[in-house]
Amino acid sequence: MSTNKKKYFGIRDIAKIAGVSTATVSRVINSPDSTSESIRKKVMAVIEEYNYVPNQMAKNLFSMTSNSIAIFVYDMENPFFTSLVKKLNNIAFKNKYTLLICDTENNIDKEQEYLNYCKSIRTSGIILTEGVNYDLYSSDSQQTIACLDRSADTRFSTVRSDNVKGMKLLIDYLYNLNHRKIAFAGAMDEFQTATERKNSYIKSLKSHNIDVDEEYIFTGHFNYETGVKALNYFWSLNQKPTAIVCANDQIAKGLIMEAYKLNISVPNDLSVVGFDGIVSSYFYPRITTIEQNIKKLAKALFKAITSKSTAPVHEIIDVSIVIGESCKKIELE
CATH class of the missing domain: 3.40.50.2300 (Response regulator)
Structure with missing residues (x-):
């Protein structure tokens, strides 16, 4: 006899095995604090035994957004953007968000395809860096948009260094x-x-x-x-x-x-x-x-995207000088 688990194992199966309603299983997954400890343990035991993974795409359809953020970058070979993406990814991961890296390579067709994909999966927000085509993005988009290194006269939230x-x-x-x-x-x-x-x-x-x-x-x-x-x-x-x-x-x-x-x-x-x-x-x-x-830039961008506020915010991050060995004092002429 085959001992394989069901290939498609859903919330109804968990409810049946645990002896609870599907609504209770949903609360355990999405709002665990709203259920008793004994119920949570019973449901979680079944979830762990069957390696159940919630259908994220289905959740997106109900919530209208997903816990994903996209960053559009025109030049990933630039160390500044590489470092920014790394910091942003760490922040997103700690907050249970997924960061999508859209390397547009200064190609408007590629950028449009990335944008269409972001709309299809209902990303929570999009971060636009310099070099991308801002005309593609409308203020009535379902996604929250934040811009890096743009002036404060834009209709979107902005974050930039001084x-x-x-x-x-x-x-x-x-x-x-x-x-x-x-x-x-x-x-x-x-x-x-x-x-x-x-x-x-x-x-x-x-x-x-x-x-x-x-x-x-x-x-x-x-x-x-x-x-x-x-x-x-x-x-x-x-x-x-x-x-x-x-x-x-x-x-x-x-x-x-x-x-x-x-x-x-x-x-x-x-x-x-x-x-x-x-x-x-x-x-x-x-x-x-x-x-x-860069850490503060990344934090500010993430906050601008995930904030519940509908009004755009504009933040300027302080900078400092680092003295190296590439300069020399000279005699005044």
Whole structure:
């Protein structure tokens, strides 16, 4: 005789074996505190014996949402996003949520497919990072939406680091090292982060009565290759900068590695700073950078998604400067 358990084992089977109603089994699973200890033990014994797993899709149909959150990321190769996803996943797991990682690779068709899937499984919420197409998402969506690194004028909740303060900290630091020829390697203005950091760079220079030279601004992307191109561009100028501010650590890495290939010493010939604080401690020389508090960013995003409040919230997370070995004090000219 076969001893295999039933292939499809449901709540009615548990109720029959335990000698209780299906409503009682449902309460034990979903609201255990509403049942007596003896009933809970009786029902749980059957559940454990038969390895019963509640049908999550069926529960979703009744509740209209599932305990899942999706995060849309356009560049998972960026260490900042990798670190953010890891922190967010830990928080979600501890709170019995599942995190879905939607790596869009800057492809709008792929993004639309991910969005359709999220709607089909009724995710509790969607986190949008920079680089995704915000026009795809409507404010009347069943999912709660929170945005990373977007301005507060959006109809969705937003969480972002204090980019303005971070850039000011870097410029103040370089100024105190007697640097006055300070260049900037950033990304395109379509990114809110890129715009904020560049504008704060300009404003911070002006606060120290340093003229802003358009030749000292290089625009690319938030990646290693931009750092390589920026170094070659700045080193072709007649008036070379003594320091370069990079809009993120990936740009700083590319810039420093290219400097090494060209026998340009960092920091002896050129001071370099970055922004993010993700990889700076694993790189030589250790990059002076702005450290974003990724744990707080992840917590704030999770709270914005799971909060019962219907009104959007806007939170700015503080940053701090981490002094490395990529800068040097110079003589004033």
